[in-house]
Amino acid sequence: MNRIEEARIFLKNKCHHAYRRELSKHEWSQISKEIADPALSMEDRAALRLKKFLENEKIIRHPGEKIYAWRTIKSFPDIYAEGEKEQIFASHYIHEQGRVCNISSDWAGVLAGGLLTRKTGNRARDITIDAVIEYADRYQDEALSNAVRFGAKHYEDALKLLRILHFSLWASNVYHNTLGRFDQYMYPFYKKDIEAKLITEEDALALTEEMFLSFNRDSDLYTGMQQGDNGQSMMLGGVDRDGNNAVNELTYICLTASLNNRRSDPKINLRVDKNTPLSLFIRATELTKQGLGFPQYANDDIVIPALVNYGYDIEDARDYTVAACWEFIIPGKGMDIPNIMAISLSEIVNGVIRERLSEAESYDSIFDSVKRSLSERAEADAKKLSPIYIESAPYQSVLMSDFTHDISEGAKYNNYGVHGTGFSDAVDQLAAVKKYIFDEKSVSKDELLSALRTDFEGSRTLLSLVRNNAPKLGRDDECTAIADALLNAFADALSPLRNERDGVFRPGTGSAMYYLWHADTLPAMANGHLPGERLPANFSPSLLVTDAGPLTVIRHMARPALLRVMNGGPLTLEMHDTVMRNQEGVNKVAQLVKSYIMLGGHQLQLNAVSRETLEDARIHPENHQDLIVRVWGWSGHFVELDTAYQDQILMRTSYQ
Amino acid sequence: MKGRIFDIEEFAVYDGPGIRSTVFFKGCPLRCKWCHNPEGLDFSPTRVTKLQLCMHCSACDSVCPSPGKCTGCGACEKACPKGLIRIAGREVEAKDVADQILKNAGLLMQSGGGVTFSGGEALMQTDFLLELNSLLKPLHTAVETSGYASENVFQRAAKEMDLVIMDIKHTDPAVHKEYTGVDNELILKNLSWLMQSMIPFRIRVPLIPGVNDTEENLTSTARLLEGAKALEMIELLPYHTAAGAKYASVRKEYRPGFDTSIRPNAITEPFLLRNMEVHVL
Numbered sequence: 029m030n031r032i033e034e035a036r037i038f039l040k041n042k043c044h045h046a047y048r049r050e051l052s053k054h055e056w057s058q059i060s061k062e063i064a065d066p067a068l069s070m071e072d073r074a075a076l077r078l079k080k081f082l083e084n085e086k087i088i089r090h091p092g093e094k095i096y097a098w099r100t101i102k103s104f105p106d107i108y109a110e111g112e113k114e115q116i117f118a119s120h121y122i123h124e125q126g127r128v129c130n131i132s133s134d135w136a137g138v139l140a141g142g143l144l145t146r147k148t149g150n151r152a153r154d155i156t157i158d159a160v161i162e163y164a165d166r167y168q169d170e171a172l173s174n175a176v177r178f179g180a181k182h183y184e185d186a187l188k189l190l191r192i193l194h195f196s197l198w199a200s201n202v203y204h205n206t207l208g209r210f211d212q213y214m215y216p217f218y219k220k221d222i223e224a225k226l227i228t229e230e231d232a233l234a235l236t237e238e239m240f241l242s243f244n245r246d247s248d249l250y251t252g253m254q255q256g257d258n259g260q261s262m263m264l265g266g267v268d269r270d271g272n273n274a275v276n277e278l279t280y281i282c283l284t285a286s287l288n289n290r291r292s293d294p295k296i297n298l299r300v301d302k303n304t305p306l307s308l309f310i311r312a313t314e315l316t317k318q319g320l321g322f323p324q325y326a327n328d329d330i331v332i333p334a335l336v337n338y339g340y341d342i343e344d345a346r347d348y349t350v351a352a353c354w355e356f357i358i359p360g361k362g363m364d365i366p367n368i369m370a371i372s373l374s375e376i377v378n379g380v381i382r383e384r385l386s387e388a389e390s391y392d393s394i395f396d397s398v399k400r401s402l403s404e405r406a407e408a409d410a411k412k413l414s415p416i417y418i419e420s421a422p423y424q425s426v427l428m429s430d431f432t433h434d435i436s437e438g439a440k441y442n443n444y445g446v447h448g449t450g451f452s453d454a455v456d457q458l459a460a461v462k463k464y465i466f467d468e469k470s471v472s473k474d475e476l477l478s479a480l481r482t483d484f485e486g487s488r489t490l491l492s493l494v495r496n497n498a499p500k501l502g503r504d505d506e507c508t509a510i511a512d513a514l515l516n517a518f519a520d521a522l523s524p525l526r527n528e529r530d531g532v533f534r535p536g537t538g539s540a541m542y543y544l545w546h547a548d549t550l551p552a553m554a555n556g557h558l559p560g561e562r563l564p565a566n567f568s569p570s571l572l573v574t575d576a577g578p579l580t581v582i583r584h585m586a587r588p589a590l591l592r593v594m595n596g597g598p599l600t601l602e603m604h605d606t607v608m609r610n611q612e613g614v615n616k617v618a619q620l621v622k623s624y625i626m627l628g629g630h631q632l633q634l635n636a637v638s639r640e641t642l643e644d645a646r647i648h649p650e651n652h653q654d655l656i657v658r659v660w661g662w663s664g665h666f667v668e669l670d671t672a673y674q675d676q677i678l679m680r681t682s683y684q
Numbered sequence: 685m686k687g688r689i690f691d692i693e694e695f696a697v698y699d700g701p702g703i704r705s706t707v708f709f710k711g712c713p714l715r716c717k718w719c720h721n722p723e724g725l726d727f728s729p730t731r732v733t734k735l736q737l738c739m740h741c742s743a744c745d746s747v748c749p750s751p752g753k754c755t756g757c758g759a760c761e762k763a764c765p766k767g768l769i770r771i772a773g774r775e776v777e778a779k780d781v782a783d784q785i786l787k788n789a790g791l792l793m794q795s796g797g798g799v800t801f802s803g804g805e806a807l808m809q810t811d812f813l814l815e816l817n818s819l820l821k822p823l824h825t826a827v828e829t830s831g832y833a834s835e836n837v838f839q840r841a842a843k844e845m846d847l848v849i850m851d852i853k854h855t856d857p858a859v860h861k862e863y864t865g866v867d868n869e870l871i872l873k874n875l876s877w878l879m880q881s882m883i884p885f886r887i888r889v890p891l892i893p894g895v896n897d898t899e900e901n902l903t904s905t906a907r908l909l910e911g912a913k914a915l916e917m918i919e920l921l922p923y924h925t926a927a928g929a930k931y932a933s934v935r936k937e938y939r940p941g942f943d944t945s946i947r948p949n950a951i952t953e954p955f956l957l958r959n960m961e962v963h964v965l
Contacts, residue, residue, distance in 0.1 A: 488743070493762075505787065575770075577788075578695040579694040579788040579792075583787070583791065610963070616702070623794060627791075
């Protein structure tokens with residue numbers, strides 16, 4: 029058995045859990061006292077915390093191992109003194125955990141230049157540099173010690189260095205900060221070694237596999253909504269900063285490494301455009317076939333101009349990657365908070381229908397009310413976001429392109445992202461009202477309103493009409509104009525707003541966990557949605573539409589108005605795994621993906637699932653420990669998810 | 685003109701080249717014991733119920749004006765509070781079917797795909813088939829057929845298609861009759877005409893464990909195909925255990941008459957020996 033296969037089995041059997049320990053009570057309180065010292069600035073405390081953390085980490089080295097670092101301490105005290113955190117949190121807006129998250133480092137710069145050139149005389153940041161160098165030195169690997177100081181020279185050193193930097197980043201208490209454009213920043217090292225015949229392509233593949241496996245070592249300890257939600261996203265392919273095609277050998281090597289490993293990390297994203305050859309889509313579809321829920325595709329033709337419209341410089345826009353899930357961010361230069369807000373579009377539309385329908389004279393007046401209501405909600409919610417508090421992050425700051433200030437205070441880009449959830453159900457509500465109340469006049473306003481008030485009790489015929497026969501996005505063409513209008517209304521509602529860092533608000537098509545949270549509070553709606561029913565993940569047809577075909581779905585969801593709604597959030601298609609059972613099926617799925625990109629779709633995520641397997645996993649979880657599914661912007665082990673998420677996944681349509 | 689179909693499937697992966705939409709025609713002259721589209725067997729409409737979510741409230745039965753013989757009136761469809769009922773096989777205009785498919789024409793063409801007419805048995809509704817086919821041109825079209833049709837009908841339809849996909853379920857007339865309900869004489873006649881024509885065609889064998897997955901049957905199938913002018917390939921379709929799943933939803937009993945737990949043998953040698961392209965789907 030080779031080294032990589034051994035490493036896979038070692039991980040799978042969770043043998044490394046034996047390395048782990050919790051700090052003793054005594055250690056915890058000692059360290060806590062030292063770090064959370066009110067005499068120190070928050071910045072200094074954060075730096076000291078990382079130093080202490082790394083000093084306490086044990087060095088584990090397996091024979092033959094090239095990529096180091098196993099987390100040995102499960103949790104570590106934070107930087108706040110008694111009562112301090114509560115006080116700060118009470119007087120500020122706190123996003124998630126109040127720490128830097130969902131951004132991407134300047135990996136290209138750090139790997140090439142090392143850490144020493146990033147010393148600026150700022151005490152806290154310099155302390156973190158020394159702490160990471162000291163930690164790296166404990167592995168007694170000359171190449172690594174040089175790389176961490178002065179930059180990597182070879183592919184293997186660059187990987188070793190990235191591992192240490194990334195491991196330390198998690199230890200520094202920031203989270204969901206992503207791996208960025210791996211095949212781009214690693215390529216110079218790879219190319220040099222290949223040209224000098226220092227390594228072969230097979231060597232590079234094995235190293236890449238080992239590197240990718242290392243992202244799964246400690247991921248169960250990392251913070252997230254559910255097990256697997258850890259933001260270790262990676263972007264492959266795309267163009268360089270000058271707009272030239274930048275797909276390279278490593279793009280393919282990374283896809284193969286992920287396919288061979290079959291692990292949920294790193295979460296692979298692939299940038300494509302209308303000129304991307306079918307062969308790359310085919311290779312990527314072979315990965316989809318493994319059932320891990322990636323790659324997720326992003327379309328350069330749409331994303332880049334959309335980012336420029338939001339005010340990003342064209343070179344930076346071309347360099348985009350994804351945040352933890354799907355939000356588009358700029359590595360090294362962005363301190364965007366791409367998931368700071370979520371607006372339930374279904375709730376807005378439903379509210380307008382219930383409150384305004386009786387006096388509305390036309391469909392247009394209903395839609396005008398939707399626009400007004402969206403603007404009011406956006407403005408009100410945006411106001412709640414300041415003053416924001418984000419914990420100082422000296423080490424993450426060191427890893428940014430501009431390393432001369434604390435990243436928690438902002439960077440070149442400081443935009444906020446807003447998820448729009450229940451999009452398709454919102455469109456379908458409007459379509460039903462337009463058709464039956466205003467165009468055909470076959471349903472009276474009172475009839476619909478009273479049905480909504482009573483959850484359609486006693487209105488079964490009407491329920492059946494709006495639920496099954498009414499126009500639905502993904503099935504009926506009359507919905508596409510409404511979809512564009514709603515996307516534009518969403519964009520219009522956010523475009524006048526600015527955040528306290530003078531950033532814009534980017535509307536998006538993601539849902540994150542709101543597909544459950546927002547659904548929990550939705551009452552009966554004009555599209556036949558009943559209380560307690562689920563919403564689809566991200567940008568997908570309503571779960572009530574069970575007879576949509578994938579061709580119509582991709583045509584409907586490739587909306588021109590997406591150019592203004594580009595925070596991110598993919599069309600999600602579930603494919604029955606038998607579709608890809610042979611090469612012919614794989615090729616055709618690849619062609620389908622290419623078609624969505626050609627049509628101008630923005631982002632696409634495909635799942636190969638088998639309902640039978642998922643149902644069996646509910647009954648016999650012990651037989652399906654390895655079953656990985658896509659949850660929203662990330663993949664995780666099906667058997668480790670809460671039942672509510674398992675249910676939603678089972679509700680999704682799968683195309684046979 | 686009007687015809688009966690029971691489904692249009694977008695992105696049919698195994699029904700010919702490229703990305704395709706497949707139209708399922710209602711009604712079939714055969715009664716194959718392994719049929720996995722039981723809702724397509726009768727020409728008359730069929731009520732299909734998604735049973736997994738059914739609460740058995742009987743709302744459907746209580747409104748049915750014609751118990752035992754579905755007329756396709758759709759009262760049950762409207763009555764079901766959960767929207768689990770679908771009437772398969774209402775009458776539709778060829779033009780409406782074509783319009784629906786043509787909305788995706790760009791996608792179908794771009795991939796070198798097109799439309800496949802399947803069923804049921806598409807040749808049972810020849811005039812409807814040919815009208816629909818002409819409305820879809822210039823898209824690539826294919827018919828997927830049992831070959832059980834009069835020679836006149838078979839030839840008239842085949843000549844209008846870019847591809848014919850035809851089943852050979854068994855070469856032995858008696859076994860054929862036992863498992864499909866009909867003799868294979870007509871099928872073999874149509875096959876021999878097809879083999880002499882220049883119309884591109886594919887042969888499909890649904891592999892049924894213990895019925896036709898023998899060396900002997902597959903060898904005689906391969907022999908039959910020797911000398912075909914435009915045979916593209918042979919596709920072997922191993923029987924899938926999920927085939928019986930739909931019967932309950934159309935209130936039919938699944939009586940396969942063979943051991944469904946055995947994996948069929950996918951023997952490709954007889955075809956390869958004769959330099960015929962063969963795929964196991």
